[in-house]
Amino acid sequence: MCTVTIAEPRIDPMLTTPMVISARRQETADTFTIDLAPPGGFTFLPGEFTMLYVYGVGEVPISISGDPAHPEVLTHTIRAAGKVTEALERMRPGDTVGVRGPYGTGWPMEAAKGKDVVLVGGGIGLAPLRPALSHIINNRIDYGLVSMAIGFRSPHEMLFVEEIREWRQHFDLDIELTVDVADETWRGSVGVVTRLIPMLEANEDAIAMVCGPGIMMTFTARALRDRDFHPDNIYVSLERNMKCGVGMCGHCQYGPLFVCTDGPVKQFSEVERLFGIREV
Amino acid sequence: MTAASILDRSDFDQLLALLVDEGYQPIGPILEGGRIVYGPIDSSSDLPAGKTDLHDGGMYRLVDRQDDALFGYNLPSDSWKQYLFPPQTLLWSAVRSGGSFSVNPPTSEAPRYALFGVRACELAAIDIQDRVFDGAYPDPHYGSIRERVFIVGVNCVQAGGTCFCASMGTGPELTDGYDIVMTEFIDEDEHRFLIRSGTTAGGDVLARLPLAPADPTDCSHADALIAEAATGMGRTLDTGGIKELLYENAEHPRWDDVASRCLLCANCTMVCPTCFCATTEDRPTLDGATAERWRTWDSCFALEHSYIHGGPIRVSVRSRYRQWLTHKLATWIDQFDTSGCVGCGRCITWCPVGIDITEEVKAIRTEEAAHAHR
Amino acid sequence: MPTGDITHIDHPLLAGLSDEHMSKIASCAWGDRFEEGEHLFRVGEIANRCFLISAGLLALELDAGQRGVIRTSTIGAGEVAGFSWIFPPHRYGESGHVVEPIEATVLDGEKLRKMKVEDHEFGYELMMRFATVMLSRLQAARLQLLDVYGDHR
Numbered sequence: 045m046c047t048v049t050i051a052e053p054r055i056d057p058m059l060t061t062p063m064v065i066s067a068r069r070q071e072t073a074d075t076f077t078i079d080l081a082p083p084g085g086f087t088f089l090p091g092e093f094t095m096l097y098v099y100g101v102g103e104v105p106i107s108i109s110g111d112p113a114h115p116e117v118l119t120h121t122i123r124a125a126g127k128v129t130e131a132l133e134r135m136r137p138g139d140t141v142g143v144r145g146p147y148g149t150g151w152p153m154e155a156a157k158g159k160d161v162v163l164v165g166g167g168i169g170l171a172p173l174r175p176a177l178s179h180i181i182n183n184r185i186d187y188g189l190v191s192m193a194i195g196f197r198s199p200h201e202m203l204f205v206e207e208i209r210e211w212r213q214h215f216d217l218d219i220e221l222t223v224d225v226a227d228e229t230w231r232g233s234v235g236v237v238t239r240l241i242p243m244l245e246a247n248e249d250a251i252a253m254v255c256g257p258g259i260m261m262t263f264t265a266r267a268l269r270d271r272d273f274h275p276d277n278i279y280v281s282l283e284r285n286m287k288c289g290v291g292m293c294g295h296c297q298y299g300p301l302f303v304c305t306d307g308p309v310k311q312f313s314e315v316e317r318l319f320g321i322r323e324v
Numbered sequence: 325m326t327a328a329s330i331l332d333r334s335d336f337d338q339l340l341a342l343l344v345d346e347g348y349q350p351i352g353p354i355l356e357g358g359r360i361v362y363g364p365i366d367s368s369s370d371l372p373a374g375k376t377d378l379h380d381g382g383m384y385r386l387v388d389r390q391d392d393a394l395f396g397y398n399l400p401s402d403s404w405k406q407y408l409f410p411p412q413t414l415l416w417s418a419v420r421s422g423g424s425f426s427v428n429p430p431t432s433e434a435p436r437y438a439l440f441g442v443r444a445c446e447l448a449a450i451d452i453q454d455r456v457f458d459g460a461y462p463d464p465h466y467g468s469i470r471e472r473v474f475i476v477g478v479n480c481v482q483a484g485g486t487c488f489c490a491s492m493g494t495g496p497e498l499t500d501g502y503d504i505v506m507t508e509f510i511d512e513d514e515h516r517f518l519i520r521s522g523t524t525a526g527g528d529v530l531a532r533l534p535l536a537p538a539d540p541t542d543c544s545h546a547d548a549l550i551a552e553a554a555t556g557m558g559r560t561l562d563t564g565g566i567k568e569l570l571y572e573n574a575e576h577p578r579w580d581d582v583a584s585r586c587l588l589c590a591n592c593t594m595v596c597p598t599c600f601c602a603t604t605e606d607r608p609t610l611d612g613a614t615a616e617r618w619r620t621w622d623s624c625f626a627l628e629h630s631y632i633h634g635g636p637i638r639v640s641v642r643s644r645y646r647q648w649l650t651h652k653l654a655t656w657i658d659q660f661d662t663s664g665c666v667g668c669g670r671c672i673t674w675c676p677v678g679i680d681i682t683e684e685v686k687a688i689r690t691e692e693a694a695h696a697h698r
Numbered sequence: 699m700p701t702g703d704i705t706h707i708d709h710p711l712l713a714g715l716s717d718e719h720m721s722k723i724a725s726c727a728w729g730d731r732f733e734e735g736e737h738l739f740r741v742g743e744i745a746n747r748c749f750l751i752s753a754g755l756l757a758l759e760l761d762a763g764q765r766g767v768i769r770t771s772t773i774g775a776g777e778v779a780g781f782s783w784i785f786p787p788h789r790y791g792e793s794g795h796v797v798e799p800i801e802a803t804v805l806d807g808e809k810l811r812k813m814k815v816e817d818h819e820f821g822y823e824l825m826m827r828f829a830t831v832m833l834s835r836l837q838a839a840r841l842q843l844l845d846v847y848g849d850h851r
Contacts, residue, residue: 055464056415056416056429056464056465057461057462057463058415058416058463058617058619059415059416059427059429060416060427061427062424062425062426062427064424074849097617099418099420099425099608099615100418100606100608100612100615101606102604102606103604103617123633125633125634125849126633129633138423139423140423140424140425142418142425142427166846166847167846167847168847195847196847197845197847197848201847222772224842224845224846224847225768225769225770225842226768226769227766227767227768227769228757228759228766228767228769228795230769231797231798232772233755233772233774234757234769234770234771234772235771235772235838235842236838236841236842236846238838238841239771239834239838243774243776256846256847257846257847259841259844259846260841260846260847263841283632284630284632284637285629285630285631285632285637287602287603287604287622288602288604290459290460290461291459291460291461292456292457292459292461292463292600292602293601293602293603293604293619293622294600294601294602294622294624295601295603295622295629295630297624297647297651297655299655300654300655300658300659302659305459305460305461317571321574321575322643323637323638323639323640323642323643324574324637324643324647634849
């Protein structure tokens with residue numbers, strides 16, 4: 045017989061586990077958060093994602109946006125932007141979705157220990173950063189100065205309004221918030237999120253964790269480098285089409301990377317070259 | 325390496341019968357629609373005796389040979405991928421119950437295939453797909469078929485017009501990974517196979533065949549034929565520093581040139597024995613009571629391949645061809661520690677406009693060298 | 699209004715400036731405070747002030763007619779508001795509206811213009827500093843134009 049031997053029993057990574065939606069919150073007009081009740085709990089690392097399945101409709105990769113200290117609830121924040129996410133938007137507590145995972149690389153919570161941490165999140169990109177901030181709050185003594193720059197398109201498109209208010213009450217967190225455009229009723233900062241970066245307090249050997257649209261991550265990394273952050277210390281979370289989540293469907297390729305298994309979180313130094321190539 | 329023996333053409337069907345007795349479904353080259361493809365075979369009369377195939381960029385012709393060789397062709401249009409990684413695989417089916425659903429994996433037993441006529445390049449391709457599907461999360465669908473497979477390899481004693489396995493270091497001789505390997509000889513009125521086993525299972529089968537011991541001259545004759553095939557390749561590809569070459573030339577104007585010819589038909593990815601991209605399809609019944617989830621072949625030439633909310637990432641033809649070629653010859657090396665190309669030449673033959681992977685690389689290499697000297 | 703007792707201005711825009719140049723600027727600078735709701739300047743007014751902000755938040759606004767007043771950006775501690783004094787015809791192009799009480803060092807643009815002409819080295823030093831801020835503001839405006847969080851389907 046041939047050389048390939050795969051140990052029995054085989055676990056099919058494509059099999060999904062049904063979980064019931066326990067709670068749902070509307071974040072903005074098109075973005076919502078759902079809590080699932082995983083039978084037996086669901087342990088994950090900040091930055092990891094799952095594949096969420098809607099019965100008969102399809103499956104999408106979604107970052108986990110909950111608190112890693114609470115494995116009894118599995119939280120995702122989702123923007124309705126396609127067939128499956130629109131189906132997810134219509135689901136309500138009591139409905140069942142399928143879950144596979146967790147998959148992917150997480151934020152460098154270990155490497156950041158003892159250092160200052162800068163988190164930069166834009167739009168829905170704040171969702172994968174939320175578990176990282178929760179982890180920091182839960183283990184505050186492990187980290188140095190912690191600051192976070194958050195950008196949204198407008199005040200109406202703000203996610204996690206309550207959570208941000210709560211984070212801002214922590215005396216040992218510097219949470220800066222800005223929107224790209226606002227009217228007179230907005231009392232906060234207006235301007236792109238990169239403008240906040242020079243103002244964040246952090247040592248230059250701090251660890252930065254950045255998540256948002258590609259162009260926002262490019263400019264944020266540039267602003268961090270202007271502050272003498274080393275590209276090895278800047279981490280970004282990548283996004284690609286994914287059909288399997290486990291490195292064999294080919295869809296999430298980004299240069300040599302499979303974003304599902306090599307990412308989504310990568311050091312900027314590893315992807316800087318790719319950021320410069322159009323349509324790669 | 326085990327000792328070689330001689331199997332006479334007249335006893336060839338005993339080999340097939342033995343494998344059928346062992347519970348294998350033999351698959352081999354058959355004639356279909358004016359070309360040679362792989363399909364189920366019952367006896368040697370199903371094989372394309374006396375036929376051979378001419379290959380060139382965008383060109384394939386089936387012609388008669390001067391003899392009755394069973395394996396006297398170069399390469400079928402489709403590859404063993406059809407069987408090991410089928411175009412459609414049922415992953416599971418879900419059954420709705422109230423507001424919830426349950427998930428059931430398929431219950432069917434994996435088939436036991438005996439693959440007849442596996443070429444060296446094709447065995448290299450199977451090895452490459454093994455690495456893809458036996459990664460951090462092994463795929464049980466591929467694995468269960470793969471581990472039951474019996475491989476009867478056949479060395480190439482002629483090379484096709486689009487062949488370049490010699491450049492890729494994958495052929496034309498099978499060196500390992502087979503259960504049985506044969507070299508077909510036709511001299512005067514003798515039609516024989518030099519045959520040897522590569523595994524215990526292969527040895528057990530050979531032990532039950534009426535074999536004659538091979539002469540040392542038979543072995544040297546086989547070596548000479550294979551060596552001749554190696555020098556007769558219709559194409560060559562210089563793989564020196566190819567990863568760096570392609571990484572450094574992501575913006576090379578040649579991509580625009582090839583984009584002006586490429587039709588985005590995805591033929592190259594379908595016939596490629598290593599391309600593994602797949603998508604998923606949900607097939608609910610009309611009443612919604614059950615919903616199947618299928619895996620189907622996909623292609624990086626499809627616009628939807630790179631789709632994320634907001635639209636596809638690789639919109640231009642240029643970017644999609646670049647993705648395919650760069651993956652095949654460069655990023656594959658980083659991903660799987662091997663090239664993704666085995667030099668079978670199918671993508672050249674079956675490209676409707678005759679785009680030639682070896683020509684494209686050559687153009688990038690030559691123009692880069694010219695640029696470096698300016 | 700101005701009192702001439704300022705000798706040093708602690709603001710990132712002027713960091714590392716020579717004593718000579720610092721005293722020139724100080725000679726036309728004064729500290730001031732502006733309350734919430736006040737306007738530091740309005741579109742079209744003669745621009746003869748520049749504000750080096752040390753605390754508070756200033757919104758730069760444009761009246762977009764039926765769309766209402768649009769805040770294009772906000773300026774906070776360590777930042778600068780008011781470049782129009784540099785360039786003819788010296789009119790403000792946006793309105794500066796106080797969101798949070800502002801503490802600022804105010805520079806007299808008219809005097810600065812004269813000093814720049816008289817002392818080109820001083821003028822160059824000052825222009826480099828303002829140009830750097832203006833460049834970063836321009837880059838941020840470009841990024842804002844991209845509408846990175848927008849749904850561009």
